Amino acid sequence: xTGVTQSPTHLIKTRGQQVTLRCSSQSxxxxxxxxxxxxxxxxxxxxxxxxxxxxGRGNFPPRFSGLQFPNYSSELNVNALELxxxxxxxxxxxxxSVPYGYTFGSGTRLxxx
Amino acid sequence: DQQVKQxxxxxxxxxxxxxxxNCDYTNSMFDYFLWYKKYPAEGPTFLIxxxxxxxxxxxxxxxVFLNKSAKHLSLHIVPSQPGDSAVYFCAGATNKLIFGTxxxxxxxx
Numbered sequence: 500x501t502g503v504t505q506s507p508t509h510l511i512k513t514r515g516q517q518v519t520l521r522c523s524s525q526s527x528x529x530x531x532x533x534x535x536x537x538x539x540x541x542x543x544x545x546x547x548x549x550x551x552x553x554x555g556r557g558n559f560p561p562r563f564s565g566l567q568f569p570n571y572s573s574e575l576n577v578n579a580l581e582l583x584x585x586x587x588x589x590x591x592x593x594x595x596s597v598p599y600g601y602t603f604g605s606g607t608r609l610x611x612x
Numbered sequence: 613d614q615q616v617k618q619x620x621x622x623x624x625x626x627x628x629x630x631x632x633x634n635c636d637y638t639n640s641m642f643d644y645f646l647w648y649k650k651y652p653a654e655g656p657t658f659l660i661x662x663x664x665x666x667x668x669x670x671x672x673x674x675x676v677f678l679n680k681s682a683k684h685l686s687l688h689i690v691p692s693q694p695g696d697s698a699v700y701f702c703a704g705a706t707n708k709l710i711f712g713t714x715x716x717x718x719x720x721x
Contacts, residue, residue: 503655532708541616541701541711542656555707589655591709599644599705603655 501526503592503604511610517578518609522590524571525602530554530595531573533565536587536606548573549595577609585611615639616704618712625719631689633715635702638683642704647676647687650699650714659700660687692719 504523512518524531530549534542544557548567562578571592577584587608591601617636625631637645643664648656662669662676662685669676675688689696697719703709 534709534711539713541618541703541713542709544708544710547708557708591655599646599661599709601658601709603648603657605653605655 503590503602505588505590505604505607507607508605509608509610511612512580514580514582514611516580517576518580520575520577520588520590520607520609522573522575522592522604524573524592528592528594528602529571530593531567531571532591532593532601533573533575534589534591535559536589537583538586542589545575580611582611585609614713615710616702616712618700618702618715620715621713622716622718625692625717627694627719627721628691631687631692631696631717631719633687633689633700633702633717635685635687635712636683637685637704639704639706639710640683641706642710644705645676645678645685646703646705646709647674648701648703648711649696650701656701689717692717694719694721 532547533545536542546556547554551567566574587606589606590604593601646661647659650656660674678685699714701714703711
């Protein structure tokens with residue numbers, strides 16, 4: 500049973516650029532959630548995808564968008580990067596019938612300069 | 613609006629003693645509460661959970677207590693081991709997880 504894998508592990512971008520982060524779900528999981536963890540804070544919910552549809556969204560602007568693919572992998576896209584977008588981005592997969600059984604990836608560390 | 617609060621940023625405990633990590637919440641709609649452990653450069657790892665209709669759940673060295681009237685939960689680790697040193701997050705769950713800011717636990721040998 501493979502866990503959740505995220506790529507890349509680290510990334511440096513310039514303010515105003517766009518970025519795509521990727522996540523492969525744990526085998527058998529059909530739901531993916533994305534979280535942003537700023538330094539010294541707990542993870543904050545960005546959005547969740549179930550069966551390729553957005554299934555809940557946190558308090559993040561529309562320049563944060565996502566996709567879920569038929570194989571349940573997922574992407575997080577952020578447009579017009581701002582310095583405050585610098586954070587650890589965590590992907591978590593789960594099975595919709597076991598809603599609190601989240602498995603987290605190790606995250607992508609994004610630095611915006 | 614911080615719905616889940618962990619007011620102690622850090623805690624230091626001697627090996628073999630009890631570690632008590634605390635968490636307060638304001639949202640009465642949480643169905644479950646979960647504790648996660650996080651090492652540097654790793655994602656959060658699930659530790660233990662408790663349903664909002666229970667007041668205690670135990671799993672080995674880990675016990676979580678829920679006091680709904682006080683909107684407070686705590687995680688007890690007995691006995692504490694050096695390998696328990698990590699950041700601990702509590703989270704309330706509805707259709708998403710809402711995390712506290714974490715407590716850094718250091719278990720001294």
